Amino acid sequence: MLAAYSGTAVRAAEKSLLDAGLGGHLMALAAYGLANAVLHRLDQAYGSRAVILVGSGNNGGDALYAGEVLARRGVAVSAVLMAERWHEPGLAALQSVGGRVFRLVEDRVEALAAAWSADVVIDGILGTGARGGLRGLAAELVAQLRGHPGVVACDLPSGLHPDTGETDGPVLDAVETVTFGAIKAGLLLPPGEAAAGEISLIDLDLDLPRPDLQRLDQLDLAEFWPRPGATDHKYSRGVLGVVAGSAQYPGAAQLAVGGALAAGVGMVRYLGPAPMPPEVVAGASAIAANRVQAWLVGPGVADDPVQEQRSYAAITSGLPVVVDAGALALLPEAVGADTVLTPHAGELAALLSRRGQRTERSDVEREPLRYTGLAVELTGATVLLKGATTVVVSPSGAVYSQAEATPWLATAGSGDTLAGMLAALLASGVQSALAAAMAASVHGQAGVLASGGGPIAASDIAGAVPRVLSELLS
Numbered sequence: 324m325l326a327a328y329s330g331t332a333v334r335a336a337e338k339s340l341l342d343a344g345l346g347g348h349l350m351a352l353a354a355y356g357l358a359n360a361v362l363h364r365l366d367q368a369y370g371s372r373a374v375i376l377v378g379s380g381n382n383g384g385d386a387l388y389a390g391e392v393l394a395r396r397g398v399a400v401s402a403v404l405m406a407e408r409w410h411e412p413g414l415a416a417l418q419s420v421g422g423r424v425f426r427l428v429e430d431r432v433e434a435l436a437a438a439w440s441a442d443v444v445i446d447g448i449l450g451t452g453a454r455g456g457l458r459g460l461a462a463e464l465v466a467q468l469r470g471h472p473g474v475v476a477c478d479l480p481s482g483l484h485p486d487t488g489e490t491d492g493p494v495l496d497a498v499e500t501v502t503f504g505a506i507k508a509g510l511l512l513p514p515g516e517a518a519a520g521e522i523s524l525i526d527l528d529l530d531l532p533r534p535d536l537q538r539l540d541q542l543d544l545a546e547f548w549p550r551p552g553a554t555d556h557k558y559s560r561g562v563l564g565v566v567a568g569s570a571q572y573p574g575a576a577q578l579a580v581g582g583a584l585a586a587g588v589g590m591v592r593y594l595g596p597a598p599m600p601p602e603v604v605a606g607a608s609a610i611a612a613n614r615v616q617a618w619l620v621g622p623g624v625a626d627d628p629v630q631e632q633r634s635y636a637a638i639t640s641g642l643p644v645v646v647d648a649g650a651l652a653l654l655p656e657a658v659g660a661d662t663v664l665t666p667h668a669g670e671l672a673a674l675l676s677r678r679g680q681r682t683e684r685s686d687v688e689r690e691p692l693r694y695t696g697l698a699v700e701l702t703g704a705t706v707l708l709k710g711a712t713t714v715v716v717s718p719s720g721a722v723y724s725q726a727e728a729t730p731w732l733a734t735a736g737s738g739d740t741l742a743g744m745l746a747a748l749l750a751s752g753v754q755s756a757l758a759a760a761m762a763a764s765v766h767g768q769a770g771v772l773a774s775g776g777g778p779i780a781a782s783d784i785a786g787a788v789p790r791v792l793s794e795l796l797s
């Protein structure tokens with residue numbers, strides 16, 4: 324599991340070490356870690372060129388000391404001082420080993436040319452002490468360096484919000500971010516996470532609290548994915564009730580049920596008009612008469628009063644429930660954490676707007692963590708926001724982000740399959756936020772496998788899920 328923290332949490336954890344006079348030691352560890360990462364990227368140190376973009380704070384200090392290490396190894400290092408102030412001991416250290424210095428205000432053209440001709444550009448402008456994004460000349464230079472193939476970010480790409488992944492102004496895309504003490508949550512959150520590239524963590528031995536964000540890995544999935552025991556039977560594995568499909572949209576129901584079956588559930592009881600595969604059992608028309616452990620409602624439910632009534636009854640049944648697509652509009656005032664909403668950005672904006680918070684899709688895309696959190700606050704539900712990176716926020720404060728998906732998964736019906744997989748996990752008794760993150764991860768991996776780098780139809784995704792799971796669980 325990747326554990327990530329807000330910039331504030333990391334700074335709080337560093338405080339006791341700083342108070343103990345260990346600031347210089349921490350900076351040296353950070354600088355060595357950064358310099359080593361850069362050296363790994365160079366064919367050979369001697370004769371290579373590095374340019375360091377230096378901001379006014381300790382982030383610039385880390386980068387300058389890394390420059391000193393690189394210069395000692397034979398790299399030709401130049402520093403571009405981006406602000407009116409800089410870390411003076413760091414600059415002196417770099418100059419003592421022959422580092423060149425440009426000042427952005429005076430040497431803009433030379434600085435830009437040096438950066439473009441460098442093998443590596445170290446982005447040390449802003450770190451966890453940033454307030455807002457890059458502005459003025461610094462923003463201009465960064466915009467002019469867009470597309471440089473050798474950017475290594477110091478702690479985080481400058482201009483990326485360390486807690487939320489939001490960007491405000493230009494951000495230089497890095498091939499690698501060398502981050503100190505702990506992974507910052509913003510490095511794993513859309514929209515900015517793409518700028519981080521590969522993430523390397525330099526351990527500073529900090530005493531950290533509960534993570535602000537988690538990302539499941541294969542080991543977690545193998546540990547938490549439910550496996551039937553020798554004495555299990557179809558009822559003990561979990562029975563899922565599904566209210567999905569309408570005369571107009573029968574396919575959504577089939578995809579959702581396909582997702583549930585592929586993820587592994589004891590039985591599916593289906594209510595709706597869509598034809599179903601032979602293993603699916605017809606549910607009783609009255610919601611309360613169905614013996615199930617969880618519900619899935621909403622895929623393909625549109626303009627169908629009977630399906631809408633059933634969806635509402637399932638949502639208010641007190642059982643864990645996934646509320647997707649057409650059922651999102653039926654949500655009562657307040658629900659519990661066992662209710663999982665699965666909107667995409669447009670649906671989340673509509674949901675928030677219905678609750679008096681006028682929101683556009685573009686707002687959600689710009690600040691996905693904030694608006695997902697707002698939906699949790701306003702409804703009481705666990706919310707899974709679909710996207711290239713899936714964000715899950717639970718009322719308990721747990722946040723997950725999963726980024727296994729391929730852009731080929733952005734296809735009609737993909738979300739129905741995800742909803743079915745998630746609901747199967749709820750029926751098997753997996754806790755809701757964990758289930759949401761697990762379903763997103765395996766759905767993404769199945770999409771990658773089914774796609775093989777090319778287009779996929781949604782029905783291919785469920786077909787690939789058993790292959791992903793057998794690899795994971797064997």
Ligand SMILES: NC(=O)C1=CN([C@@H]2O[C@H](COP(=O)(O)OP(=O)(O)OC[C@H]3O[C@@H](n4cnc5c(N)ncnc54)[C@H](O)[C@@H]3O)[C@@H](O)[C@H]2O)[C@@H](O)CC1
Pocket residue numbers: 334337341346349350353378379380381382383385406448449450451452453454455456457458477478479503
């Ligand atoms: N605190 C610590 O113990 C450690 C900190 N480390 C480094 O220190 C960094 C944090 O250092 P700082 O707290 O000095 O903060 P930063 O270096 O992130 O930047 C703060 C400086 O930038 C200015 N600034 C803020 N927002 C700006 C904006 N939008 N445009 C232009 N200038 C802006 C501030 O006035 C301040 O001078 C971390 O990211 C990390 O790189 C590491 O050395 C490890 C240890």
Ligand SMILES: [K+]
Pocket residue numbers: 382446447448449450476477478479480481
């Ligand atoms: K930086």
